[in-house]
Each structure stands twice: as C-alpha cells, then as structure tokens.
Amino acid sequence: MMNLTIGFITFNNLKYTKLCLQSFKDTVRNPYKFFIVDGGSSDETVVWLDRQNIPHKVHEHNLGSCVGVNDLFDIALHNDDDYLLLCGNDVMAYPHAVDNMIQVAMETKADWVWAHEMRISDFCGIFNEFADPKYFDENYRLKGDNFLAYTRFMPNKEMSWHEFIPVRDYRNFCLISKKLFDKVGYTDVNFYPSGYFEDNDYCRRAYLKGCRAAMVNNAWFFHFWCRSLFEGGIDKTYEKYLRMNELYYFKKWGGQVGSEKFMIPFAEKQIKIGDRANENKAVEFWSAK
Numbered sequence: 358m359m360n361l362t363i364g365f366i367t368f369n370n371l372k373y374t375k376l377c378l379q380s381f382k383d384t385v386r387n388p389y390k391f392f393i394v395d396g397g398s399s400d401e402t403v404v405w406l407d408r409q410n411i412p413h414k415v416h417e418h419n420l421g422s423c424v425g426v427n428d429l430f431d432i433a434l435h436n437d438d439d440y441l442l443l444c445g446n447d448v449m450a451y452p453h454a455v456d457n458m459i460q461v462a463m464e465t466k467a468d469w470v471w472a473h474e475m476r477i478s479d480f481c482g483i484f485n486e487f488a489d490p491k492y493f494d495e496n497y498r499l500k501g502d503n504f505l506a507y508t509r510f511m512p513n514k515e516m517s518w519h520e521f522i523p524v525r526d527y528r529n530f531c532l533i534s535k536k537l538f539d540k541v542g543y544t545d546v547n548f549y550p551s552g553y554f555e556d557n558d559y560c561r562r563a564y565l566k567g568c569r570a571a572m573v574n575n576a577w578f579f580h581f582w583c584r585s586l587f588e589g590g591i592d593k594t595y596e597k598y599l600r601m602n603e604l605y606y607f608k609k610w611g612g613q614v615g616s617e618k619f620m621i622p623f624a625e626k627q628i629k630i631g632d633r634a635n636e637n638k639a640v641e642f643w644s645a646k
Contacts, residue, residue, distance in 0.1 A: 359459055361389040361532075362433035363442045366425035368396040371405055373447045373581060378411070380449035380579075387459050389442070392432050394425040420640050421550035426528065427543045427633055434538040440470075441538075444530045447581040451475075454576040458532050461519045461573050468537040468568035470519075472530050472576035524563070524570040526556050530578040540566045542629040546636045549643035553602040557614045562629075565620060601643070 363381055367374050378391065393413040395403055397420075406413045414428055426443065433441040440462060442455065454472055462470045524531065541563050548555035563570070603613075611618035 359387065359440060359463060360438045361387065361440050361442060361459070362392050362429075362438050363389050363444070363455075364392045364394070364429040364433060365444045365446045366394045366396060366422055366429075367398060367402050367446045368419060369398045369400045369402060370446065371398075371400050371402045374402060375405075376449055377444070377446050378409075381455065384450045384452045385455045387456055389455075392429065393446075394428045396420065396422070396425055419550060421546060421643075422528075422552040423544040423546040423548055423555050424636060424640065426552075427546070427636070430538055430543060434533070434535045438535065440532045440534050442530075442532050443528055444578070445528065445580070448530055449579040450530075451577040451579060454530075454573075454578055457576040458573050461571050461576075462532050462534070465519065465569075465571050467521070467571040468534050468540070468563070469524060469527065470532040470571045470573060471524050471527070472573055472578050474526075474529060474580050475577055519571045519573050521569055522572050524560050524572075527559055527563075528552065528556050529580060537563060537568050540568060540629070542631050543633060545630060546639045547605055547643065548602050549640060550598060553599045554606040554614070555602070558606060558609070561610065561617065566629075 363385075365377065374393075381389070381391075391411050393406055393411060395406070395413055395415045397416050397418045403413070403415055414432075416424070429441060429443060440459075442458075458470045458472060461467065527533065541559065544552075544555055544559055548558060607613060609619075609622045611624065
C-alpha cells in the first residue's frame with residue numbers, strides 16, 4: 358500500500374480545477390488524498406475548495422509556482438507520504454493512468470514515475486470536430502465546464518510496460534518519491550513566477566543525482582496546456598520573465614537546455630536546495646524586476 362497525495366497549484370480557472378479533480382475521482386482506485394495550493398485566486402476557487410472540504414493552502418498573493426510546489430513537497434514528502442503525484446490543475450487523468458503508475462512505482466522502486474501527455478492541440482488535430490469554435494477559441498480556451506467527451510480518445514500502444522528514461526517535465530503529471538525529494542531537495546524559486554525553465558532545472562538536478570525515472574507506456578493524461586497563461590490572453594509579462602529565466606538557467610548551468618556545461622550549478626555551488634530560508638527574498642527580488 359502506498360501513501361499518496363495528489364497535489365497541484367491553482368490560480369483562477371476553477372472550471373479546469375473541477376475537471377482535474379473529477380478525473381482523479383473517476384479513474385483512481387488506489388487510496389489517495391488531495392492537497393491544493395492556491396496562488397491567490399480572484400475567482401471562486403477558494404470558496405469552492407472550502408465547500409468541497411478539499412484540504413488547501415492559500416497564498417495572500419501570487420508568490421510564483423515554485424513556492425507552491427515547495428509547499429506541496431512540505432505537505433506530502435516531509436510527512437508520511439511515499440509519493441506525491443504532482444500535476445497542473447489543467448490536466449485530466451485517463452482511466453487506469455494513476456493506478457498503472459502506482460503499480461510501476463511499487464514494482465521498480467523508481468525515484469519518480471511519469472506518464473504520456475496528450476495536449477489539447479494534439480487532441481483537436483485528431484478529432485477535428487473539437488476544434489470547432491463552439492468548443493474552443495484560437496487559444497484552446499474551453500467553453501463550458503464539462504468535457505466528458507475526452508474519454509472518446511484512449512491511447513492504446515503495444516509497448517513495454519515501462520522503461521527507464523530521464524524525465525522531461527516533472528510538474529505536469531509525475532509521481533515524485535520521498536526518496537527523490539531527499540536527494541534533490543526543493544525547487545529553485547529564482548525561476549519566477551510561473552516556473553519557466555524551473556522544470557528543466559529540477560530534472561537536470563535529479564539526473565545528476567542519479568535518480569531513476571520510469572516512463573509508463575500505458576499511462577496517459579490529457580493536458581489543456583498553460584491555462585493560467587492563455588485563459589485571459591497571453592500576459593504582457595510572459596516574454597519578459599521567460600527571457601529572464603532562460604538567462605538565469607544559462608548562467609546556472611553554463612548553457613541552454615540540452616547544451617549544459619556545468620555538472621554543478623554555477624560550477625561551484627551544491628546541487629541540493631535543502632531548505633527554504635531565502636525563498637521570500639528571492640521572490641521579492643524577481644517580482645520587483
């Protein structure tokens with residue numbers, strides 16, 4: 358039996374949060390519990406979470422996604438949980454996905470386990486009727502709050518049960534073990550605010566620590582993709598922070614993603630971020646840019 362928390366960060370977009378939570382309720386048979394970190398939503402998200410009695414933590418203002426991820430690490434992996442299933446609030450679990458991931462995690466003792474992604478743009482390409490404006494607009498914004506038709510597509514590949522290959526993105530739909538957290542530590546909040554390149558950074562740190570990642574070939578999730586960014590149109594600060602984070606990653610690892618030269622950050626520091634002592638200072642620094 359695995360002690361599992363399913364956790365994610367919310368920032369408005371309640372309709373996607375509802376779909377996400379319901380997908381787990383409908384598809385996961387193994388025991389689990391939810392925990393949500395809200396980044397200061399201005400819609401009805403927090404009120405709804407209260408009414409549903411879903412455990413959650415609310416930030417008074419948006420501290421960035423990395424702080425929220427670190428909160429989830431504290432809630433789950435600093436306590437009694439074996440694994441945290443970390444995901445976005447804009448994903449939906451396909452049938453059997455989480456249970457298949459749990460089975461692989463228990464059989465292999467992998468540090469982390471990840472699944473295949475089906476993005477909304479891919480889905481609309483396969484089923485042309487879902488690209489109709491009555492369902493989505495040009496940014497794939499969902500119209501309405503019901504998307505049961507996603508079950509029409511169930512990937513079925515004749516492939517091995519799992520294979521050990523490096524994780525590419527740990528934050529969309531990934532089982533993260535306490536063992537991995539103890540090796541790698543917290544996310545780097547200097548990637549602010551929405552974690553651009555933070556996922557690459559964490560995956561690299563885990564890879565350099567020798568963490569073993571199992572990709573489960575018969576576990577899939579559906580991803581609406583960057584809803585916090587695109588629902589209100591692309592935020593005017595998006596490009597600025599994307600470039601800032603890209604430069605920070607370059608300085609930290611001595612190269613772009615895939616062309617890194619340093620084996621340890623800045624060629625002199627330790628890889629593991631062992632505590633959260635300077636998080637607020639880092640957030641204040643980058644948010645003032």
